Amino acid sequence: MSHEFTVETGLVAFSVGGRAQFGWLDLVTGSFHSEADGQCINDAIVAVEFSSDVVH
Structure with missing residues (x-):
């Protein structure tokens, strides 16, 4: 690959209201983003x- 990704591992992020969603952390901005x-x-x-041992 010719460039570095700014995303590491997948995450489950929890919000203030208790909602959980799959997401990722942007290493440049430090913000969480929804995978969906x-x-x-x-x-x-x-x-x-x-x-996970299954890639989708």
């Missing part, structure tokens, strides 16, 4: 790494 649509998760308060 790429939108910033503005109210994310915590995230945990998610690993």
